[in-house]
Amino acid sequence: MAATGTAPGGRRGELSAYARAGFQHLTAARDGIGALAERLGDCEPAALLEGLAVAADPDAVLMLLLRFAETDADRLVLLDAFGWRRLCLLLGASPALGVFLLRHPGLIAGLVARDGRLPSGEEARAELLAAVAPRGEALAGEAGWNALRVKYRELLAGVALFDLVSAGSHEEMPDARPAFEAVAAALSALADAALEAAIAVGRATLLAEGSAPRVAPDKLADLRFAVIAMGKCGAEELNVVSDVDVMFIADGDERAATALAREVMRAIHDPSLELPLWQVDANLRPEGRQGPLVRTLGSMLHYYERWAKAWEFQALIKARASAGDLQLGEEFVAATRPLVWASSNREDFVGSVQRMRERVTEHIAQDDVPYQIKLGPGGLRDIEFSVQLLQLVHGQHDEHLQLRGTLPALRALVEDGYIARTDGERLGEHYRTLRVLEHRMQLRELRRTALMPRDEEGLRVLARASGLARNAAELTTLWDTVRREVRELHLKIFYAPLLSAVAALPDEEFVLGTEAAKARLASIGFVDPEGATRHLAALTSGSSRSAKIQRNLSPVLLQWLAEGTDPDFGLLAFRKVSEANRNSSWYLRLLRDGSLAAERLTKLLANSRFAAGLLESHPEGVAWLERDDDLAPRDPKALLSEMRSLGSRRSSLESAAERLRGVHRREILRLAMGRVVGVLDDTDVARGLDGAHTAMLDAMLIAIRSHHAGEAEPPELALIGMGRFGGGELGFASDIDLIAVTRGGAAASAAVSPAVRMVTELRSLVSDPRFPVDLDFDLRPEGKNGPLVRSLESYRSYYERWSVTWEAQALLRARHAAGDTALSEEFFAMADPIRFPAEFGESQLREVRRIKARVENERLPQGQDPSMHLKLGPGGISDVEWLIQLLQLQHAAEHPQLRTVSTLAALEAAAQLGLIAAEDAETLEEAWRLASTLRSALRLWNGRATDALPRDWRDLAGIAGVLGEPRDRTSDLIERWHSVSRRARAVFEREFFGYREDALFPEVQA
Known part of the structure; x- marks a missing residue:
């Protein structure tokens, strides 16, 4: 070849130049290039090295070129620098094509001088048909096979060369991903052309003298014969070397059609002088290997209408008329398309496709899994199955998705909103990356493979051939990244519940x-x-x-x-x-x-x-609905810290209050969502409500104090939780019961007045127009008629002189809620002897019983069916709590286990102490829990707080819906409540009033 440039100077510089060119065996490379230069005449080693530097494997290319020079040096000499580089580029990526060109050196000049474009499908068919029919009639037998294979490989070499140089300068290894679709389509067109030429050779072979079997000319002449391309060939995304999946359809003599189909397959892949091209695989046909090789159109359609399985319709997505009678092939494709897109209506369709993908992975040899670029986790099949499943599920109603190719379908899925744009772009890029790597691996030896190299040298050559990495380490990192991201996206898309829901x-x-x-x-x-x-x-x-x-x-x-x-x-x-x-x-x-x-x-x-x-x-x-953890109650300390910080950063008390109400409302929403969707139970809700309420009250008090700090020293104030709030057993229908304590003497109104203003302001500020929050202070001494705030001494004086039994009973559930903790501790030191009395005599017992009977008679709403009242009705919340509180009043002084604000904790302690039978405790707990659950569920359903179980079927259905129970059996809720409450009432009457089943206490009768 004519060459320019100078030889590398100096031994050290010379060898480093070979290293920079990519040679691994530097001395052998220097000697080999010297020998090649001699054989090619006046060529300079530096010029030869310049071309070899673009090769993925320059060592292998040099060996091939030396063999070329031995047999046909003149052809190499005629190459200019451009042709020399292109030849080195091709041989470096595919030594197998180099061996092919050794056998056919006359093809080199035309190949490297190609105009840089891919042949169209029509051009490929014309060239291959001309190759197998050089004199107008197709060659028969192996002569036709060899002519077909030589021309096919010549065209394949041209496509490979286009692929290698199209995405960048031919002086550097380019990134081939942008050209992938065009290259894959060209490879598919070559396969179509090869099948077309094979049909011509097959017909000639069957008509030739001595052929076995020999088919009558008239039967072949009348035979309509079509090849349906499936898989990657059907999608026009074929590999360099891959099985070409096909089905054969005929109209005419079935024996002749079967013989022709066999000849087509033999022409492509039977042993001969020229190596086989690829395997023609007809196993996707109906009934697979057990079914007839060729079917008529009617037989095909009958099978798909009656017997085909889900995977067979998935395979038909890519079906395309490829060769032979294209009209017959198109009739088949058109007739089966509606069946393909209706297949997702089959029972468990999505599940069957998902299981099929899993079986593919299970059949991979364990040692090959980390290297499987096609079938393994994070490989090509993950992308293809994800795309095809989305196509099948949504394609019935969206014609934009009825596409054969993976990348066109992926773009349509993104465009129509089925896949997030970023996810679709990442999948598309990764698909191209994997396919380019697959092409380069197959191109090297012209054999089917989908396993990444396991050795350093193989990875290095693949990196240079693909242009995707500079060395083996970078390629390994890229492969690991692609595989991980593809797997993540596959799991996200392929197992999305919307797919199963749409398909159903x-x-x-x-x-x-x-x-x-x-x-x-x-x-x-x-x-x-x-x-x-x-x-x-x-x-x-x-x-x-x-x-x-x-x-x-x-x-x-x-x-x-x-x-x-x-x-x-x-x-x-x-x-x-x-x-x-x-x-x-x-x-x-x-x-x-x-x-x-x-x-x-x-x-x-x-x-x-x-x-x-x-x-x-x-x-x-x-956004919380995606993760269970986001629906869980916030940590109370973190929530309190957040609220305090927000309250302190606002310029006005009103803006601080508005922000605090927003956070409080946010946390109530979180709990409501968690309860309705089944992530939280009533215990979780109670814990979360307690944290949200106490954080808001505490932060609001701090905000009030800080915004009035310039006026006068704000009084010390403590809020004491009472009732279910005090017990930490709130539901969505529960009030926030409180009493307020400040410092000062028993009659120190001057100290109390600022505290009253603070509490009044607090009640106003927590009032949320979007979410009603009512602070209830009615459990304070003297109830609604008593002062809103009392000093600690005033409480002490009152309880020592005027306290009645029900007020001691109310204190059983008192605990610190917000404000000054030291003040609360002093309050409880004063209150403990009152709520845990050392003596609880018969008169106190009769008083508690009398008040309970009065509550039942007077507080139950007029006209209300007592059996439907969850709080005050027989066996309801009130019965359970009064009984437990009576046991606490009687025995807490002696048994510290009973000194708890929690109803259920006190009930458990009473059972352990033998104050109530374990079976009775279980009955009471069941009633209390059920009533509490139903109250909360009713509030969640209609947004209204009520204590009565409704009779309207729609409200009962609403309760059932919240609880995740069948809505068509609403009567079961009422029956269950009546059953549970009756048993709880029986326990209550026996343990609280001492009733026998046939007698009542006089004080209750009165």
């Missing part, structure tokens, strides 16, 4: 505004289909990405909403939440891609007006 929907499609759509909405439970369609139109109208995503989600969301108690309200609330989060990119992505969020949101909105109302004021709370 009935065939009817929601078409906005149609009568059929309204009828469908009515049939699944919407009371106002007109209103529902308006809300849907507001959510899904337009061509924006968010509207597309909402359209994709709406059928499943409607189905889930319909499973709730009030789907109409749920849809309205969903619209409000969606509009509030309109500008939040995470919102729709969370609904589409989240494993739980969408279903949980619909359950929440259709079953809880209380939670839906709070969510309107804090719509970003939807």
Whole structure:
């Protein structure tokens, strides 16, 4: 070859130049290039080295070139610098093609001088058909096979060279990913052309003298024969070397068709002088290897209509008429497309596809798993299965998704909102990366492989050939990163619950505004289909990405909403939440891609007006639905710290209060959401409510004190929790019972007045227009008629002189809630002898019994059925708490275990002490828990606090919906309550009043 440049100077400089060029055996390279230069005449070693430097494996290329020079040096000499570099580039990536060119050196000049474009499908067919029919008639037998294979490999070498140089300068190893789709399409076109040429050779072979079997000319002439490409070839994403999956369809003599199909396969892959091209695999045909090799169109359609399994329809996504009678092939494809896109309606379709993907992984040899670029976790199959499953599930109603190719389908899924744009872009980039690596590995030896090299040298050559990394270490890092990210995205997409939900929907499609759509909405439970369609139109109208995503989600969301108690309200609330989060990119992505969020949101909105109302004021709370931990109660210390910090940073007391109310409302919402979706139980809710209320009260008091600090020294103030708040046993329907304590003498009104102003201001500031918060001080001495705040001495004086038994009983659940802890401790030191009296005689017992009977007679709402009242009715909350409190009044002085503010803790202690039978304690606990649960559930359902169990079936269904119980058996709730409360009442009457079943105490009768 004509060459320019100078030889590397000096031994050390010379060898370093070979190292920079990529040689591993430097001395051998220097000697080899010297020998090559001699054989090529006046070539300079530096010029030869310049071309070899672009090769992925210059050592292997040098060996091949030396062999070329021995047999046909003149052809190499004729190459200019451009052609020399292109030849080195090709041989460095594919020594196997170099061996092929050794056998056919006459192809070199034309190959390296190609115009840099890929042949079209028509051009490839024409060239291959001309190669197998040089005189107008196709060659028969092995002569035809060899002519086909030589021309195919010549064209393959041209495609490979285009791939190697198209994405960058031919002087450097380019990144081939941008050219992948064009290259894969060209390889598919070559396969089509090879099959077309093989049909011509096969027909000639069957007509040749002495052929076995020999087919009558008229039968072959009348035979319509089509090849259907499947898999990557059908998708026009073929590998360099891969099985080409096909099916054969014929119209005519079946014996002739089968013989022709066998000849087509032999022409491609049977042993001969020229090596086989690839395996023609017909095992995707109906019944696989057990089924006939060729079927008629009618037989094919009959099979797919009656017997085909889910995986067979998945395979048909990529079916394409490839060769032969293309019209016949297109008839098959057109007839099966509706079956493909309707296949997701089959029972457990998504599950069957998911299990099939898992079986593929299970069949990989364990040692190969970390190196499997195709079948292993994070490999090509993960991407392909993810895309195909989404296509099959959504493609029935979205024609944009009815595409064969993985990358075109992935782009359509992103464009129509089924996959997040960033996720789709990452999957597409990783797919190209994996396919380029696969191409380069297969190109090297022209053999099918999908295993990453395990040795350093193999990785180094692959890195240089692909242009994706500079060395083995970088390539290994890239492979690990791609594999990890692909696996994460696959698991996120492939196992998303929305897929199963969409696939399980009935065939009817929601078409906005149609009568059929309204009828469908009515049939699944919407009371106002007109209103529902308006809300849907507001959510899904337009061509924006968010509207597309909402359209994709709406059928499943409607189905889930319909499973709730009030789907109409749920849809309205969903619209409000969606509009509030309109500008939040995470919102729709969370609904589409989240494993739980969408279903949980619909359950929440259709079953809880209380939670839906709070969510309107804090719509970003939807994000919590994805993780159980986000729905758990906040740590009380962290919450208190947050509230104190927020309150201290505000310029005015009103703004501080507004911010504190917002945080408090946020935490109540978190608890409501967690309870409705089943993450939290009543104990968790009580703990969370206690933390939220106490943090708000404490932070609010600090804010009040700090904003009035300049006026006068604010008085010391402590808030004492009472009732269920004091016991830490709050539900959503519970009041916040408090009493307030300050310092000062028994009659020190001057000290009390500022404290009264603080408490009055506190009550005003905690009042939330979006979420009613009522601080109830009615359990203070003298009730509503007594002063709102008393000094510690005033409490002491009152309790010593005027206290009655019920006030001592109320103190049993008193504990510090907010404010001055030292003051609270002094209060309890004063209160303990009162609530845990050393003596509790018969008169006190009779007083407690008398007050309880009076409460039952007077406080129960007029006209209310006592058996339905969860608090004051027989066996209700009041019965259990009064009995436990009586035991505490009687025995807590003697037994410290009973000195607890918790009803259930005191009940457990009483049972352990033998003050009540264990079986009776279980009965009381069951009644107390059930009543508390039902009260909270009713508040969550309709947003109203009430103590009575409703009789209206809709409210009962609402309670059942909140509790996750069947809504069609609402009578079971009432029956269960009556059963539990009757047993609890029997225990209460026996233990509290000392009743026999046939007698009543006189004081109660009075």
